[in-house]
Amino acid sequence: MIPAHVPADRVVDFDIFNPPGVESDYFAAWKTLLDGPGLVWTTVNGGHWIAARGDVVRQLWGDAERLSNQCLAVTPGLGEVMQFIPLQEDGAAHKAYRTPVMKGLASRFVVALEPKVREVARELIEGLRPRGECDFVSDFAEILPLNIFLTLIDVPLEDRPRLRQLGVQLTRPDGSMTVEQLRQAADDYLWPFIERRMAQPGDDLFSRILSEPVDGRPWTVDEARRMCRNLLFGGLDTVAAMIGMVALHLARHPEHQKWMRHNPRELPAVADELMRRYPTVAVSRNAVGDIQIDGVTIRAGDLVYLPSVLHNLDPRSFSAPEEVRFDRGLTPIRHTTMGVGAHRCVGAGLARMEVIVFLEEWLAGMPEVRPDPERPVTMKGGNVGACTSLPLVWNP
Numbered sequence: 001m002i003p004a005h006v007p008a009d010r011v012v013d014f015d016i017f018n019p020p021g022v023e024s025d026y027f028a029a030w031k032t033l034l035d036g037p038g039l040v041w042t043t044v045n046g047g048h049w050i051a052a053r054g055d056v057v058r059q060l061w062g063d064a065e066r067l068s069n070q071c072l073a074v075t076p077g078l079g080e081v082m083q084f085i086p087l088q089e090d091g092a093a094h095k096a097y098r099t100p101v102m103k104g105l106a107s108r109f110v111v112a113l114e115p116k117v118r119e120v121a122r123e124l125i126e127g128l129r130p131r132g133e134c135d136f137v138s139d140f141a142e143i144l145p146l147n148i149f150l151t152l153i154d155v156p157l158e159d160r161p162r163l164r165q166l167g168v169q170l171t172r173p174d175g176s177m178t179v180e181q182l183r184q185a186a187d188d189y190l191w192p193f194i195e196r197r198m199a200q201p202g203d204d205l206f207s208r209i210l211s212e213p214v215d216g217r218p219w220t221v222d223e224a225r226r227m228c229r230n231l232l233f234g235g236l237d238t239v240a241a242m243i244g245m246v247a248l249h250l251a252r253h254p255e256h257q258k259w260m261r262h263n264p265r266e267l268p269a270v271a272d273e274l275m276r277r278y279p280t281v282a283v284s285r286n287a288v289g290d291i292q293i294d295g296v297t298i299r300a301g302d303l304v305y306l307p308s309v310l311h312n313l314d315p316r317s318f319s320a321p322e323e324v325r326f327d328r329g330l331t332p333i334r335h336t337t338m339g340v341g342a343h344r345c346v347g348a349g350l351a352r353m354e355v356i357v358f359l360e361e362w363l364a365g366m367p368e369v370r371p372d373p374e375r376p377v378t379m380k381g382g383n384v385g386a387c388t389s390l391p392l393v394w395n396p
Ligand code: HEM
Pocket: 069, 085, 086, 087, 088, 098, 230, 231, 234, 235, 236, 238, 239, 242, 280, 281, 283, 284, 336, 337, 338, 339, 340, 342, 343, 344, 345, 346, 347, 348, 350, 351
């Protein structure tokens, strides 16, 4: 049923998990909403608002007072099951949890991790180069962030295949696991590490965060689990999705591959522009107060969906937004790929470094790559849109 406060001209029939045509182009599928009003109500998935213009997306994303993060609403059951910390906390509690996480991911640790990211990327590239073809998603994009995460929490190499299975379910769920089973599998995997780090801190990410007090007191076991779970779920499929999109761009634009090879010092700016151009995360909020915006009222209790794609690819936010222009002079906070405001991604610095190192190593280690003309690129929608298959070819 459509609530009485939703004007008829705002009603659409748009499934955020399966926008029309998403299998071939996630961005084009979403962009169809840019032609309508700035805020629409979709009847699908129980009924909720979708911010559909750049300024509306950005303004609502920054409104932590009236939009709560507690439920992760639009995906049924996800919020109740996951209970992520800090993602699903609001206000003062959120700040108390977020501060130690920010400290644990501070830029000096990101800088220290860079050689390891480089090593993992190089190793993967050396394995791929002689083959002349790959599916970039399963052969690279899913592996790099997983290995980086495991390095961050100081997990032995021989343990990796087990989390790899879990990583695949996180990035490409095939319906064989419920949300509860996924959480359980993640917790079972993470628990021995959390327990050890709480008893005997080392210099890994979990130890750093867990040895910082929450509001002046130690983390409880339950909070520690929820926080580690948030890092695992927050840092794998997002990075895999981003690196997949960046590789797709390279493959479709040999002229950019060439330019980048000749201008390696520009790669940090290139990474910022590519991260703007390929935003794949969308978030849910629950209204806890009424909000007047774009000529309508969001009522307390309504669900609101904020897709970064409709900010970054709105021509009213960025001129010719689909063009990749390396001279835009962007700062990473101008676009919403990593969110806005109180919950802006705590892993943003790490993710940016992973993209830069990927570009550097890929361009240094690989010849020109192109999409495989025989096999299609496929994509999926959802809270993290991504390529599900990205067949590439090159002359070894
Ligand atoms: C390109 C890769 C990434 C993208 C696109 C991304 C995107 C985002 C976005 C949009 C948010 C805001 C969520 C909201 O407003 O509700 C967020 C939050 C978060 N991200 Fe990321 N992320 C990435 C990588 C990472 C990594 C590598 C980590 C950790 C290792 C991470 C951990 C988190 C956490 C813990 C939060 C919650 C922050 C809070 O609630 O205060 N993310 N991310």
